[in-house]
Amino acid sequence: MAATTHLSRSALMFLSRREGLKDMATRLGPLRELAGRFIAGERLEEAVDAVKALNAQGLLASFDHLNEAVRTEAETREEVREYRRLLARIDAVGVKANVSLKLTQCGLLFDPALALENARAVAAEAAARGSFVRVDMEQSAVTQATLDTVRALHAEFGEERVGAVLQSSLRRTEADARALCAERVRIRLCKGAYLEGPEVAFQDKRDVDAHFVRVMRVLLDSGVYHGIATHDERMIDATLDYAAKQRLPRGAFEFQMLYGIRRDLQVRLAKAGFPVRIYVPYGRHWYPYLMRRLAERPANLWFVLKNLVRG
Numbered sequence: 001m002a003a004t005t006h007l008s009r010s011a012l013m014f015l016s017r018r019e020g021l022k023d024m025a026t027r028l029g030p031l032r033e034l035a036g037r038f039i040a041g042e043r044l045e046e047a048v049d050a051v052k053a054l055n056a057q058g059l060l061a062s063f064d065h066l067n068e069a070v071r072t073e074a075e076t077r078e079e080v081r082e083y084r085r086l087l088a089r090i091d092a093v094g095v096k097a098n099v100s101l102k103l104t105q106c107g108l109l110f111d112p113a114l115a116l117e118n119a120r121a122v123a124a125e126a127a128a129r130g131s132f133v134r135v136d137m138e139q140s141a142v143t144q145a146t147l148d149t150v151r152a153l154h155a156e157f158g159e160e161r162v163g164a165v166l167q168s169s170l171r172r173t174e175a176d177a178r179a180l181c182a183e184r185v186r187i188r189l190c191k192g193a194y195l196e197g198p199e200v201a202f203q204d205k206r207d208v209d210a211h212f213v214r215v216m217r218v219l220l221d222s223g224v225y226h227g228i229a230t231h232d233e234r235m236i237d238a239t240l241d242y243a244a245k246q247r248l249p250r251g252a253f254e255f256q257m258l259y260g261i262r263r264d265l266q267v268r269l270a271k272a273g274f275p276v277r278i279y280v281p282y283g284r285h286w287y288p289y290l291m292r293r294l295a296e297r298p299a300n301l302w303f304v305l306k307n308l309v310r311g
């Protein structure tokens with residue numbers, strides 16, 4: 001059973017890197033339907049409407065413009081323009097939301113200096129509008145470059161404008177968390193969505209979860225405002241227990257979840273008085289993001305297959 005799950009996860013992660021398949025995939029009605037559950041729309045205004053609805057339920061948001069397939073400097077500049085438009089729109093509409101940004105979108109894979117320049121332009125726009133940029137974490141090959149970039153932006157714009165993401169699947173994460181907390185960098189802690197080898201990552205889910213709990217405690221002890229990003233009720237309960245034990249007030253940290261996943265839990269925690277932020281992806285390039293969500297839970301694939309068979 002575990003081997004089958006691992007196989008389908010690897011296959012889905014392989015497919016997630018084949019953007020060329022998107023054209024074919026998007027013609028599959030059930031896949032589009034499933035995308036509608038996890039992605040707020042292809043256009044900014046659809047995402048803004050989704051965030052208004054979340055805000056009305058007492059939930060905060062973080063917009064993410066999907067596009068990991070940028071290959072040229074011109075495309076990275078277009079991403080910066082989109083993020084500036086997005087930050088202006090958040091400001092104009094007054095929705096309770098910040099933004100999440102991937103450095104590969106800014107050119108990290110082919111020109112790290114360009115990526116820093118682009119991310120800096122987004123952070124400057126956020127700073128001018130009193131907003132916040134969360135720099136998403138991607139595959140382990142770019143972990144160090146991503147953290148170096150976040151540190152440079154954090155030094156320039158400060159704790160309330162730029163933050164990092166750490167993945168409990170990576171062995172290095174507890175050490176990174178301690179160092180970043182000492183520098184007062186805000187962290188989003190998640191399990192990690194990328195397939196990684198044993199030299200850098202824990203392979204057993206129990207180790208990933210135990211590491212998550214250890215790092216969560218480091219974050220909650222730090223006095224910095226962090227995000228605990230998970231839908232796993234055991235991780236959430238461990239966080240609630242530790243926060244109660246340390247007598248932390250409810251606004252000392254926030255929970256974060258993905259758009260379309262465990263909506264019941266999102267609302268339940270918000271109603272209990274905890275800040276809950278929903279990650280709201282939008283844009284035309286939704287294919288790799290959707291495939292990662294399928295890989296996390298291959299059961300989602302049955303939905304697609306069942307509906308395909310039914311025609």
Ligand SMILES: Cc1cc2nc3c(=O)[nH]c(=O)nc-3n(C[C@H](O)[C@H](O)[C@H](O)COP(=O)(O)OP(=O)(O)OC[C@H]3O[C@@H](n4cnc5c(N)ncnc54)[C@H](O)[C@@H]3O)c2cc1C
Pocket residue numbers: 135136137138165167188190191192193194229230231232233256257258261262277278279292293294296297300
């Ligand atoms: C706000 C936010 C931001 C994130 N940012 C990043 C990032 O920058 N880099 C990165 O590598 N990863 C990121 N992730 C993804 C994260 O690393 C995990 O892959 C993802 O959250 C699933 O892990 P989990 O903690 O929910 O636990 P799991 O043990 O995977 O899942 C726990 C439960 O959550 C539900 N669930 C989880 N995933 C799904 C799904 N796809 N479909 C349906 N139900 C599901 C199920 O009920 C499952 O039993 C982010 C996650 C969140 C919530």
